[in-house]
Amino acid sequence: MKAVACTPCAIAEAAEALESGLLVAFPTETVYGLGADAENPDAVARIYEAKGRPSNHPVIVHVAPGADISYWAQQIPEQAQQLIAAFWPGPLTLILKRAAHIPDAVSGGQDTVGIRCPSHPVAQELLRAFKGGRGGLAAPSANKFGHVSPTMAEHVMEEFTQELSPGGLIAAVLDGGQSEVGIESTIVDLSRLSTHGPVLLRPGHISAAQLEQVMQMPVASPDASAPRASGTLDAHYAPHTPVVQVRADELDQVVAQLQARGKQVALMSYQAHPAIQAQAWRHLPADPVSYAHDLYAGLRELDHAQADLILVEALPQEQDWQGVNDRLRRAAFDSRDVLARLLA
Numbered sequence: 001m002k003a004v005a006c007t008p009c010a011i012a013e014a015a016e017a018l019e020s021g022l023l024v025a026f027p028t029e030t031v032y033g034l035g036a037d038a039e040n041p042d043a044v045a046r047i048y049e050a051k052g053r054p055s056n057h058p059v060i061v062h063v064a065p066g067a068d069i070s071y072w073a074q075q076i077p078e079q080a081q082q083l084i085a086a087f088w089p090g091p092l093t094l095i096l097k098r099a100a101h102i103p104d105a106v107s108g109g110q111d112t113v114g115i116r117c118p119s120h121p122v123a124q125e126l127l128r129a130f131k132g133g134r135g136g137l138a139a140p141s142a143n144k145f146g147h148v149s150p151t152m153a154e155h156v157m158e159e160f161t162q163e164l165s166p167g168g169l170i171a172a173v174l175d176g177g178q179s180e181v182g183i184e185s186t187i188v189d190l191s192r193l194s195t196h197g198p199v200l201l202r203p204g205h206i207s208a209a210q211l212e213q214v215m216q217m218p219v220a221s222p223d224a225s226a227p228r229a230s231g232t233l234d235a236h237y238a239p240h241t242p243v244v245q246v247r248a249d250e251l252d253q254v255v256a257q258l259q260a261r262g263k264q265v266a267l268m269s270y271q272a273h274p275a276i277q278a279q280a281w282r283h284l285p286a287d288p289v290s291y292a293h294d295l296y297a298g299l300r301e302l303d304h305a306q307a308d309l310i311l312v313e314a315l316p317q318e319q320d321w322q323g324v325n326d327r328l329r330r331a332a333f334d335s336r337d338v339l340a341r342l343l344a
Helices: 008-019 041-051 078-087 121-133 153-159 208-215 248-260 288-303 319-331 338-343
Strands: 023-026 033-037 060-062 092-097 112-116 170-175 186-189 199-202 243-246 265-269 280-283 309-313
Touching: 008 023, 008 033, 008 121, 008 170, 023 041, 023 121, 033 041, 033 121, 078 092, 078 208, 153 170, 153 288, 208 319, 243 248, 243 319, 243 338, 248 265, 248 309, 248 338, 265 288, 280 288, 288 309, 288 319, 309 338
Parallel strands: 023 170, 060 112, 092 186, 243 309, 265 280, 265 309
Antiparallel strands: 023 033, 092 112, 186 199
């Protein structure tokens, strides 16, 4: 199967497939999502099956612009209304108390639900066509669980060869070009305002400072009782090749040590390092917005280089870089001892 150009006919057919309980991959401004009818537990279960995703790991419900959020949530606090007015459609997910009639399949058995309204025009057209704009699509990233998220249709095709075969779980992949933002949405928990205030569960394109400016109240860090949210496990967003972050002033030495031991090195950096000769090298822009846009495509490219290790130049720690630092930290979580073993 090939990715489908997003014609009105293709959108209508994709909406029909979703209404029949099948899966459709579609573009959003953050990453490509693997969508299913959020009110059909069997369809949502197919997402978990296709991705190999743990059943207690919640997904995010995507809704059309102007959707009635009170259909999905028990109550819409003032802070949610403020954030919706400021950032929707866009890369912001709100965690609210789930309405009683919404199946717990989308929330991993919790009493909360994650909701967002994407800004990508193809996503909006699909959501308007699906159930006449009155439905919601459960849509985590369209990749195998824990892997690098897809920002282009070809990334989705690469992930789901079997699931896209005739009779497979995925009916179509809508090709809407490269995702503009490139990393997953910011997630803020508003389900416990009276006891915890707003809590930033996952940083993203929209920063904590922006959220605070709109709500005029501080945003807290995750606590032990915070709801589980999509993409917040310690290990996530990882290519098959181990990833290790290295400080810029140590890169030359680390690469030389690895190569002296016969190791093949792939490198991702945002600064020039003229003394380094790597097997594969991806230079990313030196600003956080452009870096985020290119991050996942860069990791996928280096993952194909057949290197022993992907070294990533450590990023600045300013708040503007929080989203991409979060993704790289999780991508490198399982690889923290790899460098020591390769240099032993």
